[in-house]
Amino acid sequence: MPALPPDSPPLLLPAGPLERLPALVVAAGERAQLRFLEFFTAQIRNPHTRRAYARAVGDFLSWCQAAGVPTLDTVQPLHVAAWVEQQTRTHAAPTVKLRLAAVRHLFDWLVTGQVIALNPAAAVRGPRHSARTGKTPVLEPAEARQLLASIETDTPIGLRDRALIGLMVFAFARVGAALAMRVEDVYTQNRRLWIRLREKGGKAHAMPCHHSLEEYLHAYLEGTGIEHDPRGPLFRTLQRGTGQLSARPLAQANAHAMVRRRAQAAGIRTPIGNHSFRATGITAYLKNGGTLENAAAMANHASTRTTQLYDRRRDEISLDEVERIRL
Numbered sequence: 001m002p003a004l005p006p007d008s009p010p011l012l013l014p015a016g017p018l019e020r021l022p023a024l025v026v027a028a029g030e031r032a033q034l035r036f037l038e039f040f041t042a043q044i045r046n047p048h049t050r051r052a053y054a055r056a057v058g059d060f061l062s063w064c065q066a067a068g069v070p071t072l073d074t075v076q077p078l079h080v081a082a083w084v085e086q087q088t089r090t091h092a093a094p095t096v097k098l099r100l101a102a103v104r105h106l107f108d109w110l111v112t113g114q115v116i117a118l119n120p121a122a123a124v125r126g127p128r129h130s131a132r133t134g135k136t137p138v139l140e141p142a143e144a145r146q147l148l149a150s151i152e153t154d155t156p157i158g159l160r161d162r163a164l165i166g167l168m169v170f171a172f173a174r175v176g177a178a179l180a181m182r183v184e185d186v187y188t189q190n191r192r193l194w195i196r197l198r199e200k201g202g203k204a205h206a207m208p209c210h211h212s213l214e215e216y217l218h219a220y221l222e223g224t225g226i227e228h229d230p231r232g233p234l235f236r237t238l239q240r241g242t243g244q245l246s247a248r249p250l251a252q253a254n255a256h257a258m259v260r261r262r263a264q265a266a267g268i269r270t271p272i273g274n275h276s277f278r279a280t281g282i283t284a285y286l287k288n289g290g291t292l293e294n295a296a297a298m299a300n301h302a303s304t305r306t307t308q309l310y311d312r313r314r315d316e317i318s319l320d321e322v323e324r325i326r327l
Helices: 023-027 030-043 047-066 077-087 093-112 141-150 156-170 175-179 211-224 252-265 274-287 292-299 304-308 313-322
Strands: 186-189 192-198 204-208 236-238 245-249
Touching (some): 023 030, 023 047, 030 047, 030 093, 077 093, 141 156, 141 252, 141 274, 156 236, 156 245, 156 252, 156 274, 175 192, 192 211
Antiparallel strands (some): 186 192, 192 204, 236 245
């Protein structure tokens, strides 16, 4: 297998370590192996997309091996269609479509690299899916206030957690963009505090802070002393045994666990996650007279159709109508 430089970072590939490439890729020779590695390194830059595509491709190639497919160039549209059909029994339609896209893009990459002649996934259609409303659990404004008010503000971790949740609610920030922020991405402009986010596709997005978020960020930066480390990560892990913040950035899985822990401590029974705060903020903004176009700009959405998935005002209408059923 082609060797990588000794100081290169570890790659998240389907079979885990680099020494365990899928058997069909190994059997296809060194050229196919190199092209396969290039797909996940040169072609896909987003680490979350890389992980999702790696899982999908690994599952498909393992399925092909178990089905008796001898080589990469003998994979047929029938094999892809049978795998997709199996996926629909265990995964939601959007997930199946994403997994099929991963396989299709990989084979496109292998075709352009002249590893195989044709893309067997090109003609395979995924399951139909149409959504007007997202499925992300959303908090009511009273629940969001309850959660924020329940977080202690006399500890560095409490100040951090309140600032992070506040950022996701009041700035509609994705958790990935929030956790990628540096201290210098919180700055003063026109006598107001602003934030700078780096969203999907490397898009930079800046916006002024809501007055509550401004209060949370000021308290966090001043209370922890990290304002003097402008190049350091904004949201950091906790040093064991000290109660103080470290210099390491907070991981997304840890942020998710924190949100669940804080919600449970606040007595909130809705099974929320990090993305719930983005939907909560957008819904609250629209309920208070905000426009869909401005919400899309604030959320850095390319289309208002995406923003509509976060608009949960219809949930309240449905609930009111259900209560009309009186017996």
